[in-house]
Amino acid sequence: MKLVELASFGDQGLSLIERGQPSPCLGEVVVKIKAASVNYRDFMIAQGFYNPNLSLPLIPLSDGAGEVVEVGNDVKSFEPGDKVCSVLFQNWHDYSQPRSISTGCEAAGVLTEYAVLPESALVKMPSNLNFAEASTLPCAALTAWACLQAADIHKGDAVVLMGTGGVSIFGLQFAKALGANVVITSSSDEKLKRAESLGADGLINYKENPDWGKQAFALSGDGAKLIIEIGGAGTLMQSIDSLGTDGHICLIGALQGINSEINLLQIVFKNIHLHGITVAPRETQKQMNEFIVQHDIHPVIDQEFDFEEGPGAILGIAAGNHFGKIVINLDR
Numbered sequence: 493m494k495l496v497e498l499a500s501f502g503d504q505g506l507s508l509i510e511r512g513q514p515s516p517c518l519g520e521v522v523v524k525i526k527a528a529s530v531n532y533r534d535f536m537i538a539q540g541f542y543n544p545n546l547s548l549p550l551i552p553l554s555d556g557a558g559e560v561v562e563v564g565n566d567v568k569s570f571e572p573g574d575k576v577c578s579v580l581f582q583n584w585h586d587y588s589q590p591r592s593i594s595t596g597c598e599a600a601g602v603l604t605e606y607a608v609l610p611e612s613a614l615v616k617m618p619s620n621l622n623f624a625e626a627s628t629l630p631c632a633a634l635t636a637w638a639c640l641q642a643a644d645i646h647k648g649d650a651v652v653l654m655g656t657g658g659v660s661i662f663g664l665q666f667a668k669a670l671g672a673n674v675v676i677t678s679s680s681d682e683k684l685k686r687a688e689s690l691g692a693d694g695l696i697n698y699k700e701n702p703d704w705g706k707q708a709f710a711l712s713g714d715g716a717k718l719i720i721e722i723g724g725a726g727t728l729m730q731s732i733d734s735l736g737t738d739g740h741i742c743l744i745g746a747l748q749g750i751n752s753e754i755n756l757l758q759i760v761f762k763n764i765h766l767h768g769i770t771v772a773p774r775e776t777q778k779q780m781n782e783f784i785v786q787h788d789i790h791p792v793i794d795q796e797f798d799f800e801e802g803p804g805a806i807l808g809i810a811a812g813n814h815f816g817k818i819v820i821n822l823d824r
């Protein structure tokens with residue numbers, strides 16, 4: 493079978509290789525992967541920025557979808573023919589448990605014709621999606637979903653989203669399905685137009701207005717209830733400005749730095765709730781999948797690559813040219 497292997501960190505570390513087809517041990521499921529999707533995390537892992545001590549070689553990517561072809565003797569939840577999606581944290585059943593090892597990082601990933609995964613690292617695919625669409629869910633969609641849940645977003649609430657990458661565009665689709673008003677920022681007017689066509693109510697070009705927090709506050713009515721914060725140190729003060737009293741910051745990324753000096757009084761005076769979010773457990777992924785079916789939500793796939801182009805797709809995500817998700821098709 494063909495697979496992509498990360499043998500060393502850096503631009504030259506990923507290559508397409510051949511290996512024998514695997515069979516399942518107890519508790520394992522073999523999945524014929526049909527599509528996989530790329531997250532910013534996969535780029536950081538490949539470069540050695542995420543964990544420079546990670547044990548290599550590694551099959552990259554946490555997010556994939558495919559069909560079960562074989563199961564270990566004691567596997568109860570899946571059988572051959574089932575259409576499944578990966579789960580990022582392999583044994584994290586629900587919030588009462590600690591997080592565990594993750595697919596495509598401490599454990600082998602899904603950029604392979606046949607992936608061997610523990611039963612606990614899979615869920616059934618939402619029935620309204622094809623393989624490419626379903627492959628985009630485990631990291632970006634689930635993180636956006638977890639943020640909206642943490643802030644208890646309902647009809648009429650205002651949500652601010654930063655940029656038009658994977659998490660933000662899922663945030664837009666979910667928030668609109670919940671009946672919320674959405675303000676979204678981008679460095680590109682063209683991407684803002686695309687976000688508007690998906691229902692975004694307020695649009696801000698954060699390159700033209702680096703002080704966008706106050707504009708987001710105004711466009712949200714009396715300040716937003718939630719901002720999904722991906723910039724970290726460089727953008728946190730703008731996020732605080734965008735919120736109304738009792739607002740929520742869900743901090744998920746730090747694209748603009750990790751060390752920040754912030755005005756803590758703003759957090760106190762506005763009664764702001766600051767959540768650190770790292771994806772979510774498997775039970776939450778199942779709840780999200782039900783919502784996706786109920787509202788017939790289809791992930792936005794901007795770029796599709798062939799298997800052979802996988803290494804370039806992983807390295808290319810850092811350019812930020814995409815809108816929504818990047819998918820690698822293993823079946824064409």
Ligand SMILES: NC(=O)c1ccc[n+]([C@@H]2O[C@H](COP(=O)([O-])OP(=O)(O)OC[C@H]3O[C@@H](n4cnc5c(N)ncnc54)[C@H](OP(=O)(O)O)[C@@H]3O)[C@@H](O)[C@H]2O)c1
Pocket residue numbers: 531532533631632635654655656657658659660677678679680683698722723727743744745746747748769770771809812813814816
């Ligand atoms: N904590 C978690 O569980 C979790 C899960 C998923 C992702 N993340 C993190 O969240 C971040 C985004 O993930 P993603 O998958 O959505 O990435 P992505 O698809 O690569 O999105 C990147 C986009 O972010 C926007 N961006 C970059 N810098 C920005 C800034 N200063 N202000 C506003 N927007 C900015 C850009 O949008 P425009 O091109 O429109 O300007 C860029 O295209 C990454 O840091 C990732 O590691 C964390």
